[in-house]
Each structure stands twice: as C-alpha cells, then as structure tokens.
Amino acid sequence: MSLGYNTLVVLAGCALLGLACGTVGAFALLRGRALMADAVGHAALPGVVLAAMIVATLGGNPRALPPLLAGALVAGVLGVLAVQALTRGGRIREDAAIAIVLSSFYALGVALLSHVQTMPQAAQAGLGKFILGQAAAMRAEDALWAGGIAAFCVLICLLLFQRLRAACFDPDYARVMGLSVARTDLALLGLIVIVAVAGLQAVGLVLVVALLILPAATARLLTHRLPVLLLVSALLGALAGALGAAASAFEPEWPTGAAVVLAGAIFFTLALLLAPERGLLPEAWRRAHRRIAATESHFLRAAWEAQEAAGAGPGTAGDRWTPIAALAAARGWTEAYASRLALWLALRGLVARADREIHLTPRGAAAARRAVRAHRAVELHLLGLGATDIAGADRLADLVEHGLPADMATRLLAEPSSLPASPHALGSGAFSSQADTLGDSENATTQNSNAFSSQADTLGGSENATRQNFSVRPLRGREADRD
C-alpha cells in the first residue's frame, strides 16, 4: 500500500491529535489528573451509542461523526461531574470514584451497544471503532477537525501556561495569591475532555488515556524544564500518533489505538532505560562505575600502604613488589578476586603484574597517593572532631573518601604537604605485624607470607631472607620502566 492521499490524511490527523494529547497530557500528569482522562474516555461510550440511536431514529446517517462526538462530549462531561459529585464531602476517595464512574458508564455503554444491534437501520455499524479506534475510517474533514482541536488546545495551554504551572506545583500557594485554581482546574479538565473525545475515533476510548499520559511521562524522564517538557511531550504524542496510524494503514486489521499506544509505550520504555539522567541503565552504569572506582582506589591504597609498611615508597629506591595475596588479606578479599582486580588495573596501566605480585606504575602510584591522601584526610578530620575512634574513622573514611572532591581534600589536608602518617597501624588486622617472628623459622614465614610488617625494614637478617619471606621485595630492573 502506497502512501496515498487518504493515508496522508489519516497520518496528519493522528499526528495532530497526538500533539494535542501530548500538550494537555503534560499538565494532566503534573496535576495528578491522569485517571480523569481514563474516566472521560470510558464515560463517552454510552453518549456515542445514544447519539447513534437518536440519529438513526430521526432518520439521519448514524455514521456521521459530529453527532457521535457531541454525544461523547456530553457523556464525558457527565462522567467528570459524577466523579466530582462522588468525591465531594470526602465520603469516597477520588481514585475509587473514578473507578466507579468509569466502569458504570462503560457497562452502560456496552449494554446500550448490544441493544442497538437489535435495531433496524444498522445503527450500530461502525460504533465498535470507538472502543479500540479505527483511524483508517478518518476522512479529510475529520483530519481538519483534529487539526483545529490540536491548535485550540495548544493555544489554551500556552495562554494559561503560568496559571497551569502554579496550580500544578503548589495549588494552595496559588490560591493565597488570589489565582483562581478552581477555574484553572476547570479549564484543564475541559481540555482533557476535549482531547479525550477528539481522540476517540483514532485511538478508541479504552486507550485514549495512554495517548495523554505516555508522551508526558516520557518527556518527564528526559527534562527538568517545563517548557521543554511540553515541547517534547507534544512532539512525542504527534510521533506516536503518526506511527500508530501508519502501522494501522499498512496492516488494516490492527486497531489504530493499540498501534498508537504501543508506539508511545516503546518511547516510554526507551526513555526509562536510556534517559541520560533518570534512565535505569545510565543510573546502573553510574553506580557500577562508582563501585569499581571505589574498589580500585581501595586496591591501590592497599598497595601503597603495603609499601609504606615495608618502609619503602613507590618511586623510591626501595620500591618493592607486593604479593596479590597480601593485598587480598589486607582488604578481606579472596585472592582470586584480588587477582582479577590486578588484571583490570594492569589493563588500565595502573599496576604492573608478574608472578602473582604487583607493582604500582608511576600513574598507579599517583592515583594511589591520591587515594591514601583522601582516606587519611577524612580519617584525621573525623578524629580531629572527636567523632569516632581510630577503627571507626578507618571504616567511615572507606565509605566517604570516594565522593570527596579534590578541593575538599585540599581543604581538609593542605596541599602541598607530605602524606601524614596513618593514624592506625598499617599492620592492623590482616596487615598483621608479626614480622619479628618471621626470621625464626621457615615455617612461620610461610604462614605469614601474606602479612605486611611495619617493621620489615628494621628486621635483621639477610637481603635474601627479606626477599623470600616478606611480602615486598625489591623491584626487578626489567619492570622498572614498564608502564
């Protein structure tokens, strides 16, 4: 099927309806009126059927659109009034009132529809399209109507923009300032009824609420600015309308309403997953990124502190290699996990790896120094405040140091300055300082081979013993220039 004149008419009509629904829907969503649109849509059915019966009885053409839409409009307004009457006095909450009105009116409509089928003149012909939408039945005249309605709704929304914004954000405050929130609400309700009724033919009364809410909800995921939200919502509504109509044109068996709503739901799902700030995937990505960065800095800090405990420093003559197992023990990781981290950091060029040992590259050493600095800045700050004891300071610093901006770290710990000593023994816990026992027996050394010793450099013994028994040993020349 080519894009003939009729198809173009239908596309344009649905796009314009989508535009109007998107614009009005944005305010409906912000004012918490989403379900009201649903009530209007469902309440319209008995109006449509009654109008068709009356027209048929009077001998008119029961398929003519204007009387049917007039019937829908009247019934929709009656539905809104019924909801308001039920909620007045606080006996029934609004959500319950909407459910009652929506289902009762719809049931009445269905009952009338089955009655109409027994009437002569086939008055019921084509009424089914109002339930699920049949845009293909749209004529050029209908598209013109849709265009007129869209223009009207957009115009009213722009005229009332400030009033609507004030009423949606803080109705009480708007009332105190003397803005008539009741009148603004009435205007919004009127717009909802108009677009819901206008959308009946294209989308159908069951799904018209989706065309109001989906574009607005999608736009809300994408922006924080109300004017931008309105624009995005209107454009998405138009796009969903056009896509749905196109799908229904190529596959006439498809109800247009379902196609339009599916298009809108796809946009919403994409935005929910991918919206840069509020999307699920970017958020998961940011969270994973933060976690990896935190783990990285823990690893680097452990590597730095292992060197420190051994009395050596990265980049100094005493630069040493550190067994991965020792780092794992210091952080309470399994060695396999620490090895994977080492591999990852090696890929990033922050550590050099050889034979289950690692060594900080110059870049890695710089990053490690930053991590140590941030950690100690927080620790010393907390201890200075007297907020916690030493072990608590260590744990708290582990949690917050990663979010510490560079300027904050500088404020806590003036730069340039040498790194302050760690407030707690670096051997504490897994960095157990049993080095004094190490020289005693070969057996003891192997048991403690993954423990750093803060006394390693003071220990007597041969260079050979140090290399074999201690966790750190001198840097081998050939890796020295590796980065």
Add this chain to the structure above:
Amino acid sequence: MSQSTTTPAPLAITHLTVAYGDKTVLWDITWQAVPGLTAIVGPNGAGKSTLLRAALGLIPSIAGEARFFGRSLDEVRNRVGYLPQRASVDWDFPATALDVVCMSRYPRMRWWGRVPKAEREAARGALDQVGLADLADRQIGRLSGGQQQRVFLARALAQDADLYLMDEPFAAVDAATEQAIIAVLRRVVAAGRSVIAVHHDLSTVPSYFDQVLLLNGRAVAAGAVKSAFTPDAIARAYGGRLNVLEQAVAEGGLQ
C-alpha cells in the same frame, strides 16, 4: 496588649472554629497579632498549621473570621505573603529555583507570555537575599532540604508583602540555614513588616521572637514573649508533658 486604634492589626482572628469531619481542631480562637515577629507554638496536633490555613481560606471554618489589616483577605491579598510547609509540594516538579520564586509575581503579570524581565529580576533579588543567587537555575529537586526551604522563603519575600504567614520555616533545616533564615526574618521585621511563624522549637522562641501565641486547640496564652511565654503557660499548652523544656525556656528567658 497596647494596640493603637488607628492602625488595624496585621491579623485579627475572631471566634475561629475549624473541624476536620467530626474532629474539631480549633475551638473559638480569638487573637490579634501585633506587628513584629510572632511565633505560634504548641504541641503536635494543636492546630498551628490549621490556624494559618483557615485564616488564609485554604480550609473552611465552621465559625469565625480572620481579618488582615482590618479588611477581608480578598481586599488585601497583595499585602499577605505565605510560606507553606516544605513537604506540601512535589520537589521533583520540573522547575528551577527561579521558576518557583517567579510564581510569587504571577498576580502582577498579564497571564500569557513569558515572565517579564522586571519580574524575573525581582525574583533573582529575592533569591539573592536568601543566599541562593548562584543556584537560581538549578532544578529544585537537586537542592538540599535547607536550600528548598530558602527557595520557599525567597518566593514569599518576592511577594513583597506586609504580613507573612510562615508554616514551619525552620522545619528540618540545619543550624546554619536556621541562622540564615532568622537573619532574613529580622531584616523583614526591621523594614516594618510582620511575620507570623509556626514554630516547633521552644528553646529558641525567646531569642528569635518578640510575640508568641501558645496554642492547643484553644488559645492558651498570647502576648509578648517576656510576659506570655511562661513555664506555667507552656505547661498548660503542652499538658505538663514538657518538664525538660521548662529548663530550656527559663534559660532562654534570661538572655
């Protein structure tokens, strides 16, 4: 209360009675606010917020009336500012701090088109007064609680009113924000305007406020803090539950 007869009170409430359903919250409140900085104090459920909201016509009252500057609210709306509780709105709303403050200028604008430059500048000035000029374009959901409270304060200030009714302006803010807010309120009062604030921290009443209304369904005591804010009156308002706080009040009163 020495009230000059020529200038009517900023807020005069007579026989105000308010009920939610079957539960009467305020009983026959008659109270005249004096120009200056006034605290409304009372236990939870005493009807403090209800008093403000009923006076402003936001909730219906069974009996009584509130008059502002001797007139009905409708006649003097431009002279009355309001700061609602922070939790009363959705802070995820798509708006910037400046957008929110601009809302206070809506009654001065024609109601279509953009916010005129003069009004925007007035709103920026109000944000500047509360120390938020740099955050004018930030989405309100990304402000801290204290900053959100100051946005509300800026919005009230931008109304340029003669009487401000504030519902818990110090609720859930840090000490620094509380000091910043009270400094702003003192400036407002020094400029000859009046502030009536619902307040929940008894210990700061003597240092922050000139006048007080102690409320517990009924008006328990009212007047200058020095004379009306007595341990006895507080005990009557709180039903004797607050022995701990008498100490704080006594200390505060000495200052």
